[in-house]
Amino acid sequence: MVxxxxxxxxxxxxxxxxxxxxxxxxxxIEDFVSAEQCNVLKARALALVAEHAPEAPGTVFSTRDQSHxxxxxxxxxxxxxxxxxxxxxxDAEGKLCVPLDRAINKIGHAMHDLDPLFDAFSRGPRLQxxxxxxxxxxPQLVQSMYIFKQPGIGGEVMCHQDSTFLYTEPQSVVxxxxxxxxxxxxxxxxxxxxxxxxxxxxxxxxxxxxxxxxMEPVQPELKWDMSRLEWLEVKEGTLIVFHGAxxxxxxxxxxxxxxxAYTLHAISGDADYPAGNWIQRPAAxxxxxxxxx
Ligand code: FE2
Numbered sequence: 001m002v003x004x005x006x007x008x009x010x011x012x013x014x015x016x017x018x019x020x021x022x023x024x025x026x027x028x029i030e031d032f033v034s035a036e037q038c039n040v041l042k043a044r045a046l047a048l049v050a051e052h053a054p055e056a057p058g059t060v061f062s063t064r065d066q067s068h069x070x071x072x073x074x075x076x077x078x079x080x081x082x083x084x085x086x087x088x089x090x091d092a093e094g095k096l097c098v099p100l101d102r103a104i105n106k107i108g109h110a111m112h113d114l115d116p117l118f119d120a121f122s123r124g125p126r127l128q129x130x131x132x133x134x135x136x137x138x139p140q141l142v143q144s145m146y147i148f149k150q151p152g153i154g155g156e157v158m159c160h161q162d163s164t165f166l167y168t169e170p171q172s173v174v175x176x177x178x179x180x181x182x183x184x185x186x187x188x189x190x191x192x193x194x195x196x197x198x199x200x201x202x203x204x205x206x207x208x209x210x211x212x213x214x215m216e217p218v219q220p221e222l223k224w225d226m227s228r229l230e231w232l233e234v235k236e237g238t239l240i241v242f243h244g245a246x247x248x249x250x251x252x253x254x255x256x257x258x259x260x261a262y263t264l265h266a267i268s269g270d271a272d273y274p275a276g277n278w279i280q281r282p283a284a285x286x287x288x289x290x291x292x293x
Contacts, residue, residue, distance in 0.1 A: 013133025025197030088153030154253030163244030173244030
């Protein structure tokens with residue numbers, strides 16, 4: 001069973017949770033953020049949708065191939081705030097068939113650096129204590145996503161490893177997954193396979209010599225033992241922390257209840273961050289990666 005804990009009375013991560021993280025590649029920290037903080041973040045996320053979704057490609061059906069515009073919009077979202085639609089939000093003619101605030105799959109990927117409220121939520125001594133407890137040295141936040149997992153149309157996420165999309169040498173990526181609403185089997189909670197992170201990475205999404213992002217096999221023969229999959233049903237305010245090589249997935253949300261979650265990905269400032277990673281912060285941007293404190 002995946003280890004569940006709370007921070008102790010000094011806001012430190014209990015030592016056995018650090019051990020469980022090393023063994024399983026995942027821990028669940030209950031009551032990490034208050035319901036009030038969750039509600040504030042949710043309201044801000046919806047405001048960002050209202051602000052950014054109208055400019056996102058995909059809103060209006062076009063016979064023209066929109067994939068180029070979508071690719072560019074995605075790449076530019078590395079260092080800004082972009083909104084991404086749920087596939088099921090459009091009817092057969094390509095028109096939006098749900099209200100805008102029910103149509104968005106996620107926003108990302110730099111809210112933690114650009115939006116003051118997300119910035120404050122994403123940092124602080126309690127998160128620093130978790131990083132220390134799991135052995136993440138000199139954490140640097142690289143990416144943030146707010147995932148809506150909309151009622152009825154929230155799509156399936158196939159089993160994957162987050163280090164496929166953010167890669168360091170040696171591996172140091174850690175995912176911080178905050179339940180902003182209750183997550184359960186009915187609305188598409190996370191599931192994952194404890195211990196499988198020790199097998200390493202299956203594939204990596206990197207920029208090639210021509211600057212094109214593509215998937216490269218690392219261990220294409222790698223198989224995960226799906227018979228040991230555990231569902232991580234959690235209450236609002238819970239923080240799930242997982243290793244970049246922890247295989248995880250989520251089912252479609254077929255319920256009438258959304259499943260909002262906020263995710264942060266941190267790397268160790270001591271690790272090498274290859275130039276092939278899709279998120280880069282050129283010095284001219286004057287927006288270097290920052291840590292929890
Ligand atoms: Fe993931």
